[in-house]
Amino acid sequence: MDLNSILPSLWGGVLIGVAVTVMLYFNGRVTGVSGIIASSLTKPNAEGMWRWFFIAGILLGGFFVNWVRPELFANLSGRSTTTVAIAGLLVGYGTVMGSGCTSGHGVCGLSRLSVRSAVATITFMFCGFLAVIFMRFLSGGF
Amino acid sequence: MANRTKQNLISLAVGFLFAIGLGLSGMTQPHKVIAFLDPWNWDPSLLFVMVGAIGIHGLAFMMLKKRASPLLDTRWHFPTRKDLTARLVIGSALFGLGWGLGGFCPGPSLTSLSSGNFLSVVFVGAMILGMLIFKKTESLLKLRD
Numbered sequence: 001m002d003l004n005s006i007l008p009s010l011w012g013g014v015l016i017g018v019a020v021t022v023m024l025y026f027n028g029r030v031t032g033v034s035g036i037i038a039s040s041l042t043k044p045n046a047e048g049m050w051r052w053f054f055i056a057g058i059l060l061g062g063f064f065v066n067w068v069r070p071e072l073f074a075n076l077s078g079r080s081t082t083t084v085a086i087a088g089l090l091v092g093y094g095t096v097m098g099s100g101c102t103s104g105h106g107v108c109g110l111s112r113l114s115v116r117s118a119v120a121t122i123t124f125m126f127c128g129f130l131a132v133i134f135m136r137f138l139s140g141g142f
Numbered sequence: 143m144a145n146r147t148k149q150n151l152i153s154l155a156v157g158f159l160f161a162i163g164l165g166l167s168g169m170t171q172p173h174k175v176i177a178f179l180d181p182w183n184w185d186p187s188l189l190f191v192m193v194g195a196i197g198i199h200g201l202a203f204m205m206l207k208k209r210a211s212p213l214l215d216t217r218w219h220f221p222t223r224k225d226l227t228a229r230l231v232i233g234s235a236l237f238g239l240g241w242g243l244g245g246f247c248p249g250p251s252l253t254s255l256s257s258g259n260f261l262s263v264v265f266v267g268a269m270i271l272g273m274l275i276f277k278k279t280e281s282l283l284k285l286r287d
Contacts, residue, residue, distance in 0.1 A: 005168075005187040012167025013194020019159040020195070021202040026152045028212030028219045031160065033249040034237075038273045046146070050153040055252065057157020062256025064158070065165035072165040073257035077172040077245045081264055087244025088251075088265040090236050092272025095248060098233025099221075102169075102247040103160075105234070106192065108220070111199040116223060116230055123231055124238030128179040131242025136182065 020108055032104020033058075034095035079135075098124075145214045152214065161253040167191040170254050172245025172261075179242050229285045 020031040027050065040051040065072055079087070095101045098120055100109065105124075109117020168174045168188060177185035211217055241247050246254070246265045254262035 005185070006190050009167045009187045009190040010194045012163045012165070012169070013191035013196075014198055015159055015163030015166060015194075016191065017195040017198025017202070019156045019163060020199050021206075022152065022159070023156045024199075024203070024212065024220070025206055026213045027149045028215045028217065029153075030220050031156060033247075033252065034273075037248060037252070037270065038277070041270065041273065042277060049146070050149050053150040053153040054157040057154040057159075058161045058249070058252050059157075059256050060154075061158040061161025062165070062253040065162055065170075065253070066257040069165065070257065072168075073170055073254050073259055073262075075172050075245075075254075075259060075261055077176055079172070079244060079261070081261065084244045084246075084261045084265050085268045087240040087246065088268025089272040089275070090240030090243065091246070091248065091251075091265075092240075092269035092274075093276045094233045094236030094238070094240060094272075096233070096273045096276040098230050098235075098237055100234075101237060101249070102241075103249050107195045107199060110192075111196050111203050112220065113200075114221070114224075116221075116226060119226055120230055120234040123234035124241060125179070127235045127238025128242035129181065131239045132176055132179040133181070135176075135243065136180070 016103075016107060017111075020103070020111075024108075030104055030108045032100050032108060034091075034101040035099070035104055038092075038096050083135075094124075149214050160249065161256075163195075164250050164253050167194075169247070169250040175245040175247075175250075176242070227285070229283075232285075 023029050023031045036051045036054055039048060040055060100120060105117040105120040110121060164170055169191060174185060174188060177183055178188040244265055248269065251262050251265045255266055
């Protein structure tokens with residue numbers, strides 16, 4: 001660990017903090033990405049249109065990052081397509097069941113000192129560790 | 143301009159800024175996420191994403207919660223529930239397993255779609271399918287909301 005790996009993460013985190021604060025101050029909304037994606041599919045009405053605008057903003061932001069710093073999208077995980085597909089199913093199913101993900105519980109909820117979000121964050125971090133340990137076990141790489 | 147139009151434009155700008163933050167932070171690189179969750183090869187740098195984001199937003203929330211309403215709406219929409227349910231814990235556990243398996247969570251995976259990366263397309267497709275499966279099977283689970 002050195003400053004060169006910490007500082008981009010810290011500044012990225014600050015940008016995320018500013019973004020979710022703008023959402024709260026102007027729109028009074030929590031920036032929970034899993035909830036926004038799920039509700040954009042099930043409630044595509046005029047009142048929920050802000051969710052589609054948010055998703056469009058993320059995709060435009062992604063294009064911008066890919067234009068200036070394409071290496072930020074490198075995926076050197078070595079995970080197979082099947083593993084990634086199973087991961088996606090679990091993340092989609094679990095985040096709707098548990099009412100949130102890293103952004104809604106981990107950033108917005110912890111910032112509000114929500115007990116529910118603290119329990120959710122501890123749970124998903126712990127199970128994230130378990131899954132990584134499991135994958136190490138499968139590949140024999142302890 | 144109607145408030146709803148302004149809300150939509152704010153959401154667009156927030157999404158744009160949020161995606162740049164995710165990219166800069168390292169969250170869009172699954173191997174970094176996996177290293178953050180790996181006790182054998184721990185890379186703590188992503189901890190500082192939380193430090194930065196919660197540092198800013200925690201302070202902002204303390205100041206904002208005294209206001210009667212946000213600027214463009216008549217009321218706040220943040221959740222106020224305090225009850226701990228099996229649904230919250232089981233759902234978060236399943237999410238955590240998927241997060242460690244793939245190295246993607248919802249925000250960064252959506253951002254990565256714009257790079258055309260094949261695995262992010264697979265992940266987001268499967269994630270949306272998982273969300274729809276939950277909505278369809280929710281009533282069968284007999285879990286309190």
